[in-house]
Amino acid sequence: MAATKGFFTDTTLCIGCKACEVACKQWNQLPDDGFLFTGMSYDNTVHLGSSTWRHVAFIERPAPLHPQSEEAFSWLFSSDVCKHCARAGCLESCPTGAIIRNEFGAVYVQPDVCNGCGYCIVNCPFGVINRSEDDGRAWKCTLCYDRLKEDLIPACAKACPTESIQFGDLETLRTNAQARVEKLHTQGMPDAYLYGEDAASQPGTEGLHAFFLLLDKPEVYNLPPDPVVPTKKVKAAWISMAAGAAAIAAAALTSVFFDRGNGHDRSHLL
Amino acid sequence: MTDPTYYDRPLLQESVWTWAIPAYYFVGGLAGSALVLAAAAQLRKSRAHQRLVRRCRWIGVIGAGVSAGLLIYDLGRPARFLNMLRVFRPTSPMNMGAWILAGAGATSTGALLLGTRSGLLGRLGEACGYTAGIFGAGLATYTGVLVANTAVPVWQESRRLLPVLFAASAMSSLGSVFEMCVEDAEERGIVKTFGTVGIAAELAAGIVMEKQASSVARVGRPFRHGFSGLLWRSAQILTAASLLVRNRRAVGALGIAGSLLLRFAVERAGTASARDPRASFHLERDRATSP
Numbered sequence: 001m002a003a004t005k006g007f008f009t010d011t012t013l014c015i016g017c018k019a020c021e022v023a024c025k026q027w028n029q030l031p032d033d034g035f036l037f038t039g040m041s042y043d044n045t046v047h048l049g050s051s052t053w054r055h056v057a058f059i060e061r062p063a064p065l066h067p068q069s070e071e072a073f074s075w076l077f078s079s080d081v082c083k084h085c086a087r088a089g090c091l092e093s094c095p096t097g098a099i100i101r102n103e104f105g106a107v108y109v110q111p112d113v114c115n116g117c118g119y120c121i122v123n124c125p126f127g128v129i130n131r132s133e134d135d136g137r138a139w140k141c142t143l144c145y146d147r148l149k150e151d152l153i154p155a156c157a158k159a160c161p162t163e164s165i166q167f168g169d170l171e172t173l174r175t176n177a178q179a180r181v182e183k184l185h186t187q188g189m190p191d192a193y194l195y196g197e198d199a200a201s202q203p204g205t206e207g208l209h210a211f212f213l214l215l216d217k218p219e220v221y222n223l224p225p226d227p228v229v230p231t232k233k234v235k236a237a238w239i240s241m242a243a244g245a246a247a248i249a250a251a252a253l254t255s256v257f258f259d260r261g262n263g264h265d266r267s268h269l270l
Numbered sequence: 271m272t273d274p275t276y277y278d279r280p281l282l283q284e285s286v287w288t289w290a291i292p293a294y295y296f297v298g299g300l301a302g303s304a305l306v307l308a309a310a311a312q313l314r315k316s317r318a319h320q321r322l323v324r325r326c327r328w329i330g331v332i333g334a335g336v337s338a339g340l341l342i343y344d345l346g347r348p349a350r351f352l353n354m355l356r357v358f359r360p361t362s363p364m365n366m367g368a369w370i371l372a373g374a375g376a377t378s379t380g381a382l383l384l385g386t387r388s389g390l391l392g393r394l395g396e397a398c399g400y401t402a403g404i405f406g407a408g409l410a411t412y413t414g415v416l417v418a419n420t421a422v423p424v425w426q427e428s429r430r431l432l433p434v435l436f437a438a439s440a441m442s443s444l445g446s447v448f449e450m451c452v453e454d455a456e457e458r459g460i461v462k463t464f465g466t467v468g469i470a471a472e473l474a475a476g477i478v479m480e481k482q483a484s485s486v487a488r489v490g491r492p493f494r495h496g497f498s499g500l501l502w503r504s505a506q507i508l509t510a511a512s513l514l515v516r517n518r519r520a521v522g523a524l525g526i527a528g529s530l531l532l533r534f535a536v537e538r539a540g541t542a543s544a545r546d547p548r549a550s551f552h553l554e555r556d557r558a559t560s561p
Contacts, residue, residue: 001496002520003325010359029561040279041277042486043277046279047279047280047283049283057276059276070331076502088356089421092361092362093361093362093363093364093419093420094359094362094365095354095357095358095362095364095365095367095368096350096353096354096357097353097357097359098353110383113350113351113353113356114346114347115345115346115347115348115350115351115353115354116286116344116346116347117344117346117354117364118286118287118344118346119362119364119416121283121285121286122282122283122284122285122420122421122422122425122540122544123419123421124282124283124421125282125283125421125550126282127280127281127282127283127421127544128283128284129283130286131286131330131346132346135346136345136346136347137338137346137347138346144526171301172373176330177307177341195432197392198560216274217274219273219274219275219276219547220274220276221273221276221553222276222279222547224281224550224551224554225551225554225555226554226555227421227554228554230419230420230421230426231361232417233429234415234418234429234511235417236418236429236430237418237419237430237432237433238415240414240415240418240429240430240431240432240433240434241408241411241412241414241415243434243435244407244410244411244414244433244437244438245407245408245410245411245437246407246434247434247437247438247542248302248303248306248407248410248411248437248440248441249306249310249403251463251464251467251468252303252307252309252310252311252403252464253310254463254464254467255307255310255460255461255462255463255467256307256310256314256319256460257312257313257314258463
C-alpha cells in the first residue's frame with residue numbers, strides 16, 4: 001500500500017482566486033451548478049456538493065487581522081474540500097460497500113456500485129457528500145484517484161498559485177503544518193492553529209487526511225467545532241432497539257395469553 | 271458570547287429522501303409488529319388465535335413487499351437495489367435493515383405458505399413463523415437506529431428513545447388497523463391490549479425524547495417550531511385523541527393518522543435541523559441555551 005496521502009490547506013495563503021474550484025471542475029468534468037448570484041461576498045459556489053468538490057469560502061470579517069492591519073475589517077479565504085476522515089461517516093454508513101478507503105488512504109465512492117440510497121449524505125458531519133440529480137449517485141472529492149495512479153498530484157493542488165493547498169504524504173504535511181503554525185506565532189499571528197490534523201486534535205473523526213490552518217473559530221469557516229462520526233454515538237440507539245424489540249415481544253405475549261376478547265378461549269372445545 | 275456562522279448557510283447536507291422513506295417507517299413498523307404478534311399467537315391453538323396468526327402474516331408479507339417497493343422507489347439508482355445485500359456491514363444500520371427486511375419477507379412468506387401444511391413442511395412453516403417474529407421485531411425498531419445514526423443534530427440527540435418510540439408506534443398502528451378494518455371481535459380483543467400499550471408508550475416516549483433532544487435548546491427546536499413542530503404536536507394530539515373516542519373506526523383512524531404523522535414529523539425535524547448550522551455548532555460546543 002502506498003503511503004497515506006492528503007491535503008494541508010493553509011488558509012493564510014489563500015487569495016480567493018478559485019483556481020482550485022476551476023481546476024477540479026475541469027479535470028473531473030463536473031457539471032456547472034447553475035449561475036446564481038448569492039450576494040454573499042464573492043462566494044457564488046456556497047457549499048460543497050455532488051458537483052462541487054472544492055469550495056472557496058469568502059469571509060468578510062469585521063475584525064482586524066494583526067499584524068497586517070489595525071482596521072476593523074479583514075478578509076479570510078479558505079478552500080474547503082472533503083476531509084477524507086480517518087473514521088469516515090459516509091464510509092461506515094454505506095450499505096452497499098460502494099464507499100471504500102483506497103491505497104492512498106483516501107475515502108473513495110465507487111460509481112459502479114453506488115445505488116444512490118442517500119444514507120452517506122446525512123452521515124457526513126461536514127456536509128460534504130451529496131447525490132447528483134443527474135444520475136442519482138453520490139459524489140464527492142476522489143483526491144484525484146486517477147491522477148494519483150499516474151503519479152500526478154490532485155488538480156486543485158496543482159493549480160493553486162500560492163501553495164495554500166499542499167498535497168503530499170500525510171506525515172510530512174503534519175510536520176510542515178506544525179512548523180508553519182509556529183512560524184506564524186513568532187510573526188505576530190498567535191491565533192493561527194491547525195484544524196483536524198490528527199486524532200488527538202479531533203478525536204471524533206480520529207483525524208482528517210485533509211486538514212486546515214485557520215485563524216478564527218471553525219464556525220466562521222462553516223466547519224464544525226467538534227465533529228463526531230455518527231457510529232461513535234450510536235451504541236445507545238442499538239440498546240434502545242433491543243429494548244424496543246423486547247417490549248413488542250412482551251406486549252405480544254401478554255396480549256395473546258391474557259386477551260380481553262372472550263376471556264380464556266373456549267373455541268378449542270367446540 | 272459570539273455565535274458565528276457562515277452567512278447562516280447550512281453546515282450539513284439535508285436528506286434527499288422523499289415521502290417514501292417516512293411512509294416506509296410506518297409500513298415496515300406495521301408489518302414488523304404484525305409478525306411479532308403472529309409468532310406469539312402461534313403458541314395458542316384456539317381458532318381465534320389461528321385466524322389472527324393468518325391475518326397478521328398477510329399484513330407482514332404484504333407490508334414487507336410494500337416496504338421493499340418504497341425503498342427501491344426512493345433509490346437514486348433503483349436497478350441496483352440488490353447491491354444492498356452485497357456486503358454485511360454492522361456499522362451501517364441501513365445495511366442491517368436490508369438484511370432484516372429480506373429476512374422478514376422470506377420467512378413470513380414461508381410461514382404463510384407452509385403454515386397450514388401438516389408434517390415436515392408444517393414444522394418448517396412453524397419455524398418460519400417464529401423466525402419471522404424475530405425479524406419483525408427488528409424491522410419495527412431498526413429504523414430508529416437508522417435515523418439516529420446520522421450527523422443530523424436532532425436525530426442524533428434522539429438516539430436513546432427513537433427506536434423505542436418507533437417500536438411503540440408500530441404496535442399502536444397495528445392496533446389501530448385492527449380497530450378500523452377487522453370485523454372479527456375475538457381477534458380485535460386479542461390485539462386490543464397490544465395496541466393500547468403501544469399508544470401509551472408512543473405518547474410517553476415522544477415526550478421524553480423531545481426533552482432529551484432539547485437539552486441543547488437549539489437541537490430540540492424542530493420539535494417546537496415550524497412545520498416539523500406542527501406535525502409533531504399534531505401526531506401527539508391525534509394519538510392521544512384515539513384513547514378518548516368511543517367509535518372503534520374513529521379510534522383506528524386517529525391512531526393510524528397519529529402514527530403516520532409521527533414518522534413524517536421525525537423526518538421533517540431532521541431536515542429543519544440540517545438546515546440550522548447553529549444546531550450542530552451548539553451541540554458540539556455543548557452549549558445548553560442559545561445566546
